[in-house]
Amino acid sequence: MLRVEALFVERGGRPVLHGVDLTLAPGRTLAVIGESGAGKSTLIGAMLGIVRSRSGSVTWDGGDLRTAYPSLVMQEPRAAFNPALSLRRSVMEPVRARRLELPDGRIGRLCAGLELDPGLLDRRPHEVSIGQAQRLGILRALIASPPIVLFDEPLSALDAVTQKHTASLIAALQREEGFAALVVTHDLGYAAAHADDVVILRNGRIEEAAAAQSFFRAPRTAYGRALREAALALGALERIA
Amino acid sequence: MTLSVTGLSVRRAGHTILHPTDLTIESGERIALVGPSGSGKSTLGHALTDRIGGGRGVVAHAPQSPDEALDPLRTLQFHWREAERALGLSPDPGHQSDLLAALGLSRADLTTRPWGWSRGMQQRFVIAMALIGAPRLLILDEPTSALDPVIAAATMELVDRHLSASSTAMLLITHDLGLAARRAERIWVLEAGRIVEDAATAALLARPASLAARRLVAHRNWAVLPC
Amino acid sequence: MTALVDVLLRAVVVLAGTALATFALLWHAPGDPALAIAVARYDAVVPPEVLDQIRAQAGLDAGFWSAFRHWITPILTGDFGSSSVSGRPVWPDLRDAIALTVPLALAGLAIGLVLSVPLAVFATRRPGGWLDRSTVAVASLGAAIPAYWLGLLLILLFAVHLGWLPAMGAQTAAHMILPALTLGLGVAASLMRILRSGLLEARGQPFLPALARRGVARNRIGRDHVAPHAAVPVVTVLGLELAFLLEGAVIVEVIFARPGLGSFLVQAISARDFPKVQAVVILTALLFVTVNLLIDLTYRLLDPRTGSRDA
Numbered sequence: 001m002l003r004v005e006a007l008f009v010e011r012g013g014r015p016v017l018h019g020v021d022l023t024l025a026p027g028r029t030l031a032v033i034g035e036s037g038a039g040k041s042t043l044i045g046a047m048l049g050i051v052r053s054r055s056g057s058v059t060w061d062g063g064d065l066r067t068a069y070p071s072l073v074m075q076e077p078r079a080a081f082n083p084a085l086s087l088r089r090s091v092m093e094p095v096r097a098r099r100l101e102l103p104d105g106r107i108g109r110l111c112a113g114l115e116l117d118p119g120l121l122d123r124r125p126h127e128v129s130i131g132q133a134q135r136l137g138i139l140r141a142l143i144a145s146p147p148i149v150l151f152d153e154p155l156s157a158l159d160a161v162t163q164k165h166t167a168s169l170i171a172a173l174q175r176e177e178g179f180a181a182l183v184v185t186h187d188l189g190y191a192a193a194h195a196d197d198v199v200i201l202r203n204g205r206i207e208e209a210a211a212a213q214s215f216f217r218a219p220r221t222a223y224g225r226a227l228r229e230a231a232l233a234l235g236a237l238e239r240i241a
Numbered sequence: 242m243t244l245s246v247t248g249l250s251v252r253r254a255g256h257t258i259l260h261p262t263d264l265t266i267e268s269g270e271r272i273a274l275v276g277p278s279g280s281g282k283s284t285l286g287h288a289l290t291d292r293i294g295g296g297r298g299v300v301a302h303a304p305q306s307p308d309e310a311l312d313p314l315r316t317l318q319f320h321w322r323e324a325e326r327a328l329g330l331s332p333d334p335g336h337q338s339d340l341l342a343a344l345g346l347s348r349a350d351l352t353t354r355p356w357g358w359s360r361g362m363q364q365r366f367v368i369a370m371a372l373i374g375a376p377r378l379l380i381l382d383e384p385t386s387a388l389d390p391v392i393a394a395a396t397m398e399l400v401d402r403h404l405s406a407s408s409t410a411m412l413l414i415t416h417d418l419g420l421a422a423r424r425a426e427r428i429w430v431l432e433a434g435r436i437v438e439d440a441a442t443a444a445l446l447a448r449p450a451s452l453a454a455r456r457l458v459a460h461r462n463w464a465v466l467p468c
Numbered sequence: 469m470t471a472l473v474d475v476l477l478r479a480v481v482v483l484a485g486t487a488l489a490t491f492a493l494l495w496h497a498p499g500d501p502a503l504a505i506a507v508a509r510y511d512a513v514v515p516p517e518v519l520d521q522i523r524a525q526a527g528l529d530a531g532f533w534s535a536f537r538h539w540i541t542p543i544l545t546g547d548f549g550s551s552s553v554s555g556r557p558v559w560p561d562l563r564d565a566i567a568l569t570v571p572l573a574l575a576g577l578a579i580g581l582v583l584s585v586p587l588a589v590f591a592t593r594r595p596g597g598w599l600d601r602s603t604v605a606v607a608s609l610g611a612a613i614p615a616y617w618l619g620l621l622l623i624l625l626f627a628v629h630l631g632w633l634p635a636m637g638a639q640t641a642a643h644m645i646l647p648a649l650t651l652g653l654g655v656a657a658s659l660m661r662i663l664r665s666g667l668l669e670a671r672g673q674p675f676l677p678a679l680a681r682r683g684v685a686r687n688r689i690g691r692d693h694v695a696p697h698a699a700v701p702v703v704t705v706l707g708l709e710l711a712f713l714l715e716g717a718v719i720v721e722v723i724f725a726r727p728g729l730g731s732f733l734v735q736a737i738s739a740r741d742f743p744k745v746q747a748v749v750i751l752t753a754l755l756f757v758t759v760n761l762l763i764d765l766t767y768r769l770l771d772p773r774t775g776s777r778d779a
Binding site: 035036130158159160161162163164165186187188189190192193216217226227229230231232233234235236237238239 | 277278360385389390391392393394395397398416417418419420421422423424456457460461462463464465466
């Protein structure tokens with residue numbers, strides 16, 4: 001169980017996150033939604049210990065989150081890989097770093113789940129499509145069976161069709177593997193389709209936190225309603241007439 | 242008045258990016274050009290602008306990112322005056338404030354350089370600037386991708402209102418059929434440099450003929466809300 | 469504003485450091501400074517009493533810090549003191565030397581600019597074309613050739629073989645041509661390479677196609693958008709270019725036997741004439757600091773992103 005309590009982060013003397021609280025159980029998906037500058041990426045950085053927080057705690061089952069080896073899927077699929085290494089080497093990095101024994105057939109099973117040809121692993125990052133690169137990024141994030149995966153705008157570099165396809169592959173793997181997923185996104189449509197809970201972040205504060213179903217039925221805050229109307233106006237969500 | 246172009250094509254480094262294409266756009270029509278990434282959507286937008294000639298005020302093009310539209314070393318006012326001069330117009334502060342107000346930028350400071358504004362404001366400034374010469378066709382390349390959803394929706398609404406008041410046609414370039422369906426009455430589906438389907442929006446959503454269109458329609462929305 | 473104070477403070481530190489370092493270098497050079505002064509002044513070996521007298525005059529007898537204070541105090545009020553060799557005030561001689569060197573340096577800079585700017589503009593119209601490639605080749609060659617060798621080649625060609633131009637001295641304006649050309653070719657070679665990369669980068673800016681689609685005329689795009697972007701790296705290296713000019717002018721003056729800052733400095737160093745050497749060094753440092761200050765300000769004007777932290 002992920003528990004973020006009273007997380008407070010400052011940058012250059014200005015508060016970026018003012019006391020953020022979150023919880024996330026295994027097998028569940030939490031969408032953290034907000035506009036640029038709301039503090040979404042800072043939140044991920046602070047959870048991973050890349051950004052220093054001034055106060056607050058981030059724990060998994062009571063211990064430091066970092067000792068649970070959370071993994072990260074980044075926004076720019078190709079930039080997430082070392083261009084000089086084969087994709088196999090990059091994908092296996094979490095296994096090598098922790099000297100884990102990989103169960104037989106693990107790569108094959110994950111590749112099948114992500115609809116990836118295992119032959120792609122012998123290529124370099126620039127020799128695969130963006131959509132494939134992002135699925136390889138997900139493969140790397142899942143290879144060592146982490147209890148929790150952090151996704152930082154995982155779909156925004158992909159086109160609309162690829163986005164929906166990739167999101168459904170992630171959801172299917174989550175049902176099999178049982179990891180908790182924290183997804184930072186500005187895409188309400190994704191959250192409506194795949195999240196169990198949503199948190200609306202605005203100016204470093206939690207504006208609204210709710211079960212996804214109740215949020216999309218009736219947002220409680222004005223900003224939540226504006227987000228929902230925007231998603232409808234942009235065709236990310238559709239009303240039943 | 243109808244705009245028509247025949248045999249529009251683009252080859253780059255021996256590869257055909259856009260196969261010879263004939264296009265017609267009616268006055269005031271709203272068309273969306275939809276297709277997966279790499280299908281040649283932006284290339285078509287550029288080629289169409291270059292063919293008709295942007296300088297004469299017939300067609301105006303707003304690129305996907307403000308970085309592709311604004312010089313970071315020049316003030317926003319400089320860009321505006323430059324665009325007016327390029328169209329052979331004399332400075333018209335009244336028209337300028339009307340257009341900026343139409344895109345929700347009425348109180349913005351134009352003496353600053355682009356990076357002094359948020360990307361959302363820059364993007365709306367670029368669209369406002371595209372409307373200076375009252376073009377017959379406005380090409381918007383992924384206008385919402387640099388914007389947060391609330392601002393993106395407001396921007397599309399403002400553009401819509403402005404276009405309704407004039408007889409300007411719009412070509413909306415997007416990978417997102419959901420957006421296209423909300424904003425256009427006619428849809429061109431582009432795949433691998435060819436327009437594989439050209440249909441009225443309702444007809445395309447109901448009966449997509451090509452494989453590309455069927456894929457787009459199947460993945461049109463994320464979710465349907467009961468409301 | 470704080471940035472400006474920062475820049476000024478840095479300038480003061482550079483000046484103070486230069487003064488101290490130069491003084492220390494001369495002070496610790498091998499040999500007795502008083503003896504060197506005596507030899508330079510009287511051209512003979514002098515009795516010990518005279519050496520003591522020289523030491524007392526130049527403040528050499530009371531140790532390093534005393535001698536440094538002795539020398540720096542009047543300079544701070546704009547008085548460069550008198551030559552420890554001839555006893556004549558430093559400033560009039562130095563002023564004459566500067567009056568000979570500055571026109572040479574400016575002529576060199578002008579030749580460099582006149583040669584490199586149009587060439588760079590034309591060569592980068594077609595990157596990788598024959599003009600571009602040959603310009604790059606010549607510029608690399610030019611940057612690799614030392615000034616003393618180039619100077620000798622020019623003397624051989626124009627003074628010895630063709631007999632068109634005088635090679636030695638500074639009597640007439642014609643005497644300036646060969647030294648200025650030597651200097652200018654070197655400047656052109658180094659400017660050329662910077663201009664070329666600056667122009668290529670400026671021509672690749674992502675917003676340029678949109679300007680053309682907006683109907684902005686080609687020459688206006690060049691003047692209003694490409695030129696400022698190309699100028700940013702050029703202005704940045706102008707400070708280095710100034711160092712090259714001064715260093716080059718001193719060498720070129722020696723090759724062409726021209727009076728000026730070069731011979732002034734060489735004579736002062738060999739005579740260990742502290743006040744003269746120090747005056748040259750301090751003025752040079754002051755010039756550098758001022759020029760770099762101006763460059764910094766120009767840079768901020770050209771690209772205001774430099775000054776703002778949020779950008």
